[in-house]
Amino acid sequence: MFYYNFKYELKILLRSRWIQLISGLLLVLFVFASFNGSQKIEKRKAEISKAREAVKTSDARMLQQLDSIEKGHKVQVARWMVPTSPIAIGNYYPRVAAMDPNEMGFIAVGQSDVFTHYVSPRVSADDFSINFTEMTSPIQLLFGSFDLVFVLVYLLPLIIIAFSYNVLSEEKERGSLRLLASQPISIKKWVFQKLGLRFFWMAVIITVISLGVFLLNDVVSISGLLSFLALIFCYMLFWFSLAFAINLLVGESAKNALSLIGLWIVFVLLMPSLISQTGDIFFKIPPRMQMVQEIREHKAEAVKKQDEILDNFLRDHPEYAVNDSAQSRNFWHGYMASQNLLKEELQPLLSSYDEKLEEQQNWINKLKWTSPAIITQRALGRLAGTTKQDYDTYQEQVLQFAEEWRSFFMPLLFNNGVFTSELAKSLPAFEYKPKSDNYLVSSLLGLLVMTCVIMGVTVSMYSIRSKETGILGS
Amino acid sequence: MIKKTIHKELKELFRDGRIKMASIIVLLLMVTAIWISTNQYNRSNEQYEKAKVAEREVWDNQGEKNPHSAAHYGTYVFKSKQPLSLLDQGVDKYTGTSIFLAAHTRSEAEYSEVADQSELARFGQLSPDFILLYIIPLLIILIGYNSFTKENEMGTMSLLKSQGAVPWKIMIGKWVAIFLPIALMTIVLFVIAGILLSTLDGYTPFKWSSLFVLLLVYLFYYVIFINITLFVSKNVRKSGVSLVLLLGVWIISCLAAPKAASNFAESEYPYPTRQEFENTIAIAKKEGLDGHDPWSDAAKRLEKEVLEEYNVDSLHKLPFNFNGYRMQKGEEHEAAVYKTHYEKLKNQFEKQVDTYITTSVISPFLPTRLLSMGIAGTDYYSHWDFADAAENYRIAAQKFLNDDLAYNTKYGQRNYVADADFWKKLPTFNYQPPGLATIIKQNTFSILVLLAWGLITSALLFNFRTKN
Structure with missing residues (x-):
């Protein structure tokens, strides 16, 4: 029976042009969406490499100047930019701390349009002055991007619904259900096989198209492709299981379609917005203005007491006072010492914001299990490396690097040392290391569990009902 | 005849359990959304008031100080929530609400939500505009997709015709029967919002006229969706097909087109990255006068010009302190x-808007979206207007401080405070958002496109010649 089902179903799908239509539609959507995604990635890559190029050029100039100075020649630069001064190097020759896109970046724009992908921390700037948000038209942020995640999370379920809402009801409406009921197969099994075959063909089409799209985007990681496909298949399974449930439990074609669309609205539109809103309501983040004002107060205080702060700093760091017999102190000594103090003082304030944000995130993380759309969106975003979590990791690493950059120059500054071409070789460099966790497995499991629950409930409900009214009764 | 059709259709609507259910859900969602956004509105007004007062206090009480130190210390200005943001939040979430004003630099609004x-x-949020823009059109489709197909399926169309019913009268009857409940729901929502707004304390006065224009925009948007729905239902045989087609229209119009338009806009008219933008400005700044640097060529040139203008041979003889004057220049x-x-950036943005308007050809959602947030005062134009006002205030404040340096000190005087x-003498920042007339002028194209959508769909709907 399965063999017949397989054969005739394929014939029907081909003759009704469903397979052709879906292949064409998916091909167009996938290619357009991945083109949009990769366009952003290319732009990002170009910007980062341009910034790196600029550093290379200015480094070459710096080395040239250092070389001249070390040989005893005069150089033509403003006196505050002479590269023997450690502060000049720390301020005017910053490194590029960039977040390079990963090769799957094109599948999800995610938060990449909100945040910047490279910054250049300077020695005299504090952590609050590093602006991590990108200049993007807010309308663009409001509308979002037509990327693969949009196609997969929003549109794919609708295609599945259009592809499967009337599998059983059509037979009923055409009158062929009676013929079917006379066959040696249960209706349950028959719908299951029919939907299973549709799932199979759709999966085949998606695999082929994804393969093409990934090749076009030079993705070499096979595990990446497999994770991507596994996620889509599990998400598809969820929607097919809903279609199975509605087909067996509802009845008329139009009613089926309406019920499925209703479920789509709930899972894809309403749940995510409700959940993110509850996060805002239950875990209110204190207004950022309060933070800004406290920072300002601390800064004003620090400016007033700069001399005192410097004395205290030197007392805490006797190593700086020892090596230098001249003990000459200028503006930068006081400034850097007070920056140091400011950072320590403001740490608790900043952490309190981070904690609140984390609480909010944890809450959302718990609730995400109520909507497969959220699970899939997050997991795909993680694959692409463009979720808020990825940007948090990057920003954290940048702040660490900024600290490393400052610490490199602090001993030099306080010992009134001179920056040399030898030291230029050991300047700290930034490398972004993405954090990975087991989000993929848990997401896949979550989707599968949902599917199983829906299937189980449907089968048991259907059994009860068909015992009461019979297969043909309604 | 028309009256009878309306009567019959409405009765059928109220008897249909699904539609009843759906309408109740939509109403519930609306109430929740209004409740949520009222809370947000109150909270942000409170925060705005607090921040504004606190910041002015900080500025007023900074003690004895050199005016230019104060200029570097700077001050903040804040954007207050617009009353109609209660209905449409627009891009508020994506723009910051505070701008730092200090010497030498124009800053962007900080801390966007x-x-x-x-x-x-990014999925969106449950706010009234979400319901008005996305959910009500869906409800229209739900109510109307089988308006004509059911007559065909049940065979009642020929009965109707045999009774001598004229097609356009049936059409008007069915049209009004969908429009009435939808319009009623929308008007109730707007009246609630209006009453709430006139009782709540806001910083920008609430105007009923803006609310009314906003209501008109939405009603017109629904007219377009009703036209499309009935058009499809009239021209398709099966209810199922009609539903799927209409959902396709909804998806393209409300979900796909805006996203695609945003991709087109970005690839055609990209914004620079923040770093690029800052670099270009830094380079341009270097080409001119730096108020802090008396040795630069530009400073020397200025010195010469001023001496010639006042016909004196030394900076000491000028009637003001040249250092303050140079700072101001x-x-x-x-x-x-x-x-x-x-x-330049604004130009780029305006070109992006053109792209959105062009894409409106396939989406009545786009012009409505732009118009709605425009009227609500929560669109990008409004943000620009605020940012520009803040910049003008910054420039005025810098002049106020530099003039004090120039006219109350002598050249060469050190340690002046x-x-x-x-x-306290610095005037406060009082921002008035643009009026309705300006907003309508800014959005002329959106209005035209929306009107065109209305006219064309109506013409299609009431064109009966091809049939019969």
């Missing part, structure tokens, strides 16, 4: 640089 939120927030040069580059009371 979206930067603190996860990607989940430097500030003016920098302000001009910012003006040019922000002007202004009185502790001096800061």
